Amino acid sequence: MADALWLSEFPEMERADLRAIRKALDGAYRDFSRAYGDQIESFFDPLLSLLIGFEHLLLTTPWWLVILVISAISYLASRSIKLCLGVAIAFFAIGYFGMWEDTMQTMSIILVCTLLAIAIGVPVGILMARSNRLQSLLTPALDVMQTMPAFVYLIPVVMLLGIGRIPGVIAVIIYAIPPVIRLTNLGIRLVDKDVLEAATAFGAGYLKRLTSVQLPLALPTIMAGINQTIMMALSMVVVASMIGVKGLGQPVLKSITNQYFTLGLLNGLAIVVLAIVFDRISQSYAHRSQRHLQRAQHD
């Protein structure tokens, strides 16, 4: 009854074949990274200097000045004294509990990642809004990027670039970029057709329509995407610290292996504080930037 075996046993591929496939793929990728790793690494040099420069700036500036600047930014974005005071107190507490340096490192990584995600994600979203084909191609890719366990990104990146900040940043960006792309695309597609038609009727070309109608009207949605991207980048902090990204993730990692509950909790809370601060600042900025789009209260 050899021919009925496939009914009781899963018709698996031969182990040897599977091993061969894995070996071939891994080997090919390893050869690729041996051959081009250095070039690719030097390609990312400007990014590294940007990152180090940012970190250096945040760490050499006196702590009170950093707090002052962050509070001022939150005030400018929200015009709320309460938020501004809250931010100042939260950062003061972080420093008081000895997490200043780690927090500044994490902040610089998050800022650089967010800036890059915007710089790449917004244009991609714009192209995606322009072409239905691109949209149907990219949507599944973005789904995969967002659902693939973040650890998986670390493998090829580390194979290619080794351990350090750059691979960390790249992994974080891959993981965090989908919301910006998605919501830029969505925001542009949802722009009022009438207004867009009006721009066309007055002779506006593609670029003019984009800059004077589509982007401004999509801005609240794009800001929501940026906000989500920041949150996802922050949630990658601990994972990224596994491949040598300095900051708040490393103490968390250390506390897992050594069972330091309080240390873990404090650093976790610091990440939460950063998340709340970034969230409030970007949300209230988005809210204020769209106040003319809402119906006035007093008619």
Add this chain to the structure above:
Amino acid sequence: MTEPIIRIKHLSKVFGKQPQKVMPLVRQGIHKDTLLAEHEHALGLRDINLDILPGEIFVIMGLSGSGKSTLIRHFNRLIDPTEGEIWIKGTDITQLKNKALEQFRQQHLSMVFQRFALLPHRTVLDNIAYGLEIQKVDKPKRREKARYWLKQVGLEGYDAQYPNQLSGGQQQRVGLARALCTDADILLMDEAFSALDPLIRAEMQDQLKQLQSRLRKTIVFITHDLDEAVKLGDRIAILKDGILVQQGTPEHILHNPADEYVEAFVQNVRR
């Protein structure tokens, strides 16, 4: 006789996947409903021929779905025709490529929309100046001009307001000022006053007539209301299911309706 400023020749429009394929049927005069039911294409317009003279208000009317918006959107090619020619000031605009078409729209055509279509994130003044901004006129100059037109439509002092702070009537005045500000001599108005309540609407009609007596633009005005058509129009064309059933002066149409469809409109106005 004066040369027409807009001349539409054998214009047909079919919406759907492969309009060219069903064009032979359209030419044979297939009914709109049959085309949709059996061939899955929507008939927008069939074999439209029109001459519009410089300086006249030409009204296009018809019931909802008769193709009015489709027709007026051909005049500035917001919609591309399936077949036919659109001559404006001696240019067949169906032949224009992207850049040339944009230029042509900037210089010769402007438009007022039923739902205003103002830029919600810009002040009233910057909305009015938008057409000039597209033409890359510098800021002080376009603002000065925008201020002039703001005054002309009776909204002096509203410069810095945002559209959502204005009433519907005021917003449409801004829409009208935006269209006039570019100095284009053809003005397309798609049910420009239909969203306004009757009193404001009558006011806007008077204002348009008064401006027109001075400006002498060529205005293509769409409405589904015969009262409005008679009040504003020098000539009226009537569309039914994508076909032009009658055109002529208001008196001519009131006294000699071509069929029951026109008759029904006319009945309404007599009441």
